Amino acid sequence: MPFKNGVKRVVVNLTAMALGLAAVAGPSLANQExxxxxxxxxxxxxxxxxxxxxxxxxxxxxxxxxxxxxxxxxxxxxxxxxxxxxxxxxxxxxxxxxxxxxxxxxxxxxxxxxxxxxxxxxxxxxxxxxxxxxxxxxxxxxxxxxxxxxxxxxxxxxxxxxxxxxxxxxxxxxxxxxxLNDGLMAVTGESPIAKALGADGKVDLYGFQFDTGKAVLRDGSKPTLQELGKVLQDNPSLSLEVVGHTDDVGGADANQRLSEARAAAVADALSRQHGIAAQRLKTRGVGQTVPLAANTTEAGRAQNRRVEIIAQLPDTATKAAPASRAAPAVQPPTPNTAAAQPSGTPATEQPKPRNLLEDANKAVEAAGKLKNLFGL
Incomplete structure (x- = not known):
């Protein structure tokens, strides 16, 4: 009899653990498993x-x-x-x-x-x-x-x-x-940058000018900075991820740091000169790792030196950003404006969360087997 009572306590504890797991799994696994x-x-x-x-x-x-x-x-x-x-x-x-x-x-x-x-x-x-x-x-x-x-x-x-x-x-x-709710990436505005963000959710900008190896914006960057600032002012719910890219001239580590610094310089200028709240601007750099063209010619290297802008509206801001690849581009052949060239972007796959609900399933099943085994 003491043995049976001991087993009962084990079964009760195991069942309670299973129910606890299920309670934890419920709210944290909404629409997941x-x-x-x-x-x-x-x-x-x-x-x-x-x-x-x-x-x-x-x-x-x-x-x-x-x-x-x-x-x-x-x-x-x-x-x-x-x-x-x-x-x-x-x-x-x-x-x-x-x-x-x-x-x-x-x-x-x-x-x-x-x-x-x-x-x-x-x-x-x-x-x-x-x-x-x-x-x-x-x-x-x-x-x-x-x-x-x-x-x-x-x-x-x-x-x-x-x-x-x-x-x-x-x-x-x-x-x-x-x-389909096709307004998740909706961006209003008639400028080339606004249209590119509205159509594709991202755009490559070549109007931000830097000296070689430097991360200080030159005066020639003002038209592009002004246009992007107006897009943010006209779309107060819009946040952006600013991604720096370089060519492969120089070392990979140095290019990584340079791309990060240039993205930060753009975000800082948007905040200081155009009053954009810092929390609306995320920055990162990817160095030379995502080229759009071969780095074997000056034209190819110029295409790879860019600042990529990725739109993040409230419904998508907490999700993974699209992969930084082949974004539509806004080139700066003339001041203030440029043409957008869209292209495809592979999706980023998210790691699958731990299956807490299956843990709860197994615990409940184990409790049931113990009950049947000992006639409880």
Whole structure:
């Protein structure tokens, strides 16, 4: 009996620890590794893979997938969607069957007011789910397993569900259809700098003039400084990241320090001469590491010596800045104005946060096993 009481204390403590982990995970993992609020979790299921995008495309399958002669899959009826896309892969308890899971999801969704748009009973297909990634526009998200494939698509108002169930678990996509908010990088103004920031969120400026190896702005920089200051004055919610770039003349360490000093000089001049609050201006330097052209000619080196301006509005200021690569450029062939030349920018991938919710899942599961083992 003392042993059993001791075990009970262990189970109670373990359960409390699991609940504590879940409480910590809840608020800190909003939209990260958590159940979607409109689709219930199957009892005992654990989240194994998760992804959330504020705005993405997805495609509902509304007819049985068919292979194409040239490879890949298609379906007679598809529904393209765009909006918030949540992907969750659940691992199921070993004691339940894919059929049991699928039927329960059907019932749960119906009780929640979802209407089925299409159902494909087992075996809907014998292919590995990864074969349908392109058909669903599921990007490179993890899809796997092929035994007992079952599929359904459902809708409630502007929320759509795409669900595969097989021997590898449940593969859930929830799409909250909505229009794209394309004003996140909106910058007003008719100047070349304002237009470039409004269209692309960033711009390369060549009008800031420095002596070789120096970080003191020359008088010839005033037109560009004035134009950029006016953009900030006309857009009071706009913040900027000022990024210095150099060519490869000289040592890499010296160029890094020089790029940082030149970015700081621009920010300081905007604050002192145009009254821009310092907290609206972030600075950094990348030295010679992000060239736009080969440094083998003077023309190429001149293209690489620049100050890059990256817009940061309130909705995006806390997110990672776009990679400093191939920004549209504002050249200074004539005073005060220049042409913007946009080009693409690769996205910066963020490291995945620690899966606290899975820790809580495992702790709760361990507590349950101890209870069953000792008959508590």
């Amino acid at each position: 958590a159940d979607h609020p409109e689709v219930a979790r199957f009892p005992g299921a654990l989240i194994k893979n998760y992804d959330y995008k504020e705005y993405e495309e997805f495609q509902l399958i509304l007819a049985k997938p068919q292979s194409m002669p040239g490879g890949g899959y298609t379906a007679a009826k598809l529904m393209p969607l765009e909006g918030k896309v949540t992907y969750i892969h659940y691992e199921m308890p070993k004691s339940v069957s894919p059929l049991q899971v699928f039927r329960n999801y059907q019932s749960s969704l119906r009780r929640s007011g979802f209407a089925e748009l299409f159902t494909c009973e087992r075996p809907c297909t014998t292919e590995n789910l990864s074969a349908f990634s392109g058909l669903m526009k599921a990007r490179k998200l993890y899809l796997n397993y092929s035994t007992d494939n079952q599929y359904l698509a459902a809708q409630r108002n502007n929320t759509y569900v795409s669900l595969w169930v097989n021997d590898g678990g449940a593969w859930l996509f929830v799409v909250e259809k909505e229009k």
